Amino acid sequence: MSGDEIGPSRQDNRRSEPHRDKHTPLPALEAAATGAAFAREGGLPINDGSSDPAWTNQSLLEEPNVGRILPATDDVKSTEGQAEKDADETTVEPRLQAYFGPDVVQLAAFVRALKKAKIRRFDPDDILAAEMAIAENDKEGSRLWQLVAHASNVGPVSTWGWPFIQKRINTLVGAQIDLRQESPSRILDRVITAISDAPSKEIRHHPKRAENDLRLTIAWLLERRNADVTDVAPQVRHFFVGADADVEERVRRAVSTGSRAELQTAIAALHLVNEQIQTAKRERDFERRELLN
Numbered sequence: 001m002s003g004d005e006i007g008p009s010r011q012d013n014r015r016s017e018p019h020r021d022k023h024t025p026l027p028a029l030e031a032a033a034t035g036a037a038f039a040r041e042g043g044l045p046i047n048d049g050s051s052d053p054a055w056t057n058q059s060l061l062e063e064p065n066v067g068r069i070l071p072a073t074d075d076v077k078s079t080e081g082q083a084e085k086d087a088d089e090t091t092v093e094p095r096l097q098a099y100f101g102p103d104v105v106q107l108a109a110f111v112r113a114l115k116k117a118k119i120r121r122f123d124p125d126d127i128l129a130a131e132m133a134i135a136e137n138d139k140e141g142s143r144l145w146q147l148v149a150h151a152s153n154v155g156p157v158s159t160w161g162w163p164f165i166q167k168r169i170n171t172l173v174g175a176q177i178d179l180r181q182e183s184p185s186r187i188l189d190r191v192i193t194a195i196s197d198a199p200s201k202e203i204r205h206h207p208k209r210a211e212n213d214l215r216l217t218i219a220w221l222l223e224r225r226n227a228d229v230t231d232v233a234p235q236v237r238h239f240f241v242g243a244d245a246d247v248e249e250r251v252r253r254a255v256s257t258g259s260r261a262e263l264q265t266a267i268a269a270l271h272l273v274n275e276q277i278q279t280a281k282r283e284r285d286f287e288r289r290e291l292l293n
Contacts, residue, residue, distance in 0.1 A: 094116070127160060141208075141213060184227035188227075211239075
């Protein structure tokens with residue numbers, strides 16, 4: 001991993017930093033105007049694309065200027081440009097180091113290239129080059145997160161990605177921690193502590209890294225350690241939601257006027273919690289009847 005990674009080797013440098021409550025959102029997560037990693041509204045990441053090349057992978061095509069009449073030469077240039085873009089997407093190298101290279105590669109085009117080339121597993125030399133490229137070109141982990149969030153079901157991505165994320169988590173919590181034996185809640189608590197204790201200078205230089213490291217950890221715990229989502233949520237709520245008073249209001253807003261996706265997510269979450277409450281009540285009643293008998 002790169003020198004920019006938070007890891008055991010940085011522990012001595014942290015001692016001079018003032019202690020920060022791990023349940024208090026990081027400075028970079030509080031102010032949207034300074035490139036905050038978490039938005040104040042909706043708990044979503046803020047990114048204007050000015051400093052994060054991976055933003056290209058999640059941005060939409062801008063609408064043409066309304067009412068503007070393009071000269072014929074502009075139409076030709078626009079058509080040629082689109083043709084060049086389409087050609088670039090069809091010639092993306094199906095190698096991991098290409099995705100993490102100095103030039104941004106569209107995630108969809110990369111996945112298509114993998115499927116077209118029928119790549120089942122990345123070559124070891126390709127992996128080595130890619131992991132070196134991550135240290136240089138993806139210091140905040142945005143490209144890695146995009147790959148995990150949208151392509152973790154692709155064979156070679158899954159085969160390489162989850163073990164790599166495990167190593168990344170070990171860099172945060174210490175190589176001596178056995179992530180296969182430690183409980184998910186303890187692992188997540190250690191990651192939150194490591195992120196919260198990171199030097200303020202490091203947070204300012206890489207404001208989105210804290211969020212990406214946290215979300216990569218959550219994804220790994222849920223997908224590879226089968227962590228209970230209802231155990232994870234309380235541990236990270238302070239980072240994504242904020243004060244207790246905001247919780248009900250956010251849920252109400254999602255159900256009443258949120259997008260279809262927000263509505264579905266909120267209802268699914270409420271149903272899950274209600275089912276767990278009902279199960280707990282049934283188990284309690286059963287135990288009471290057993291005691292009476």
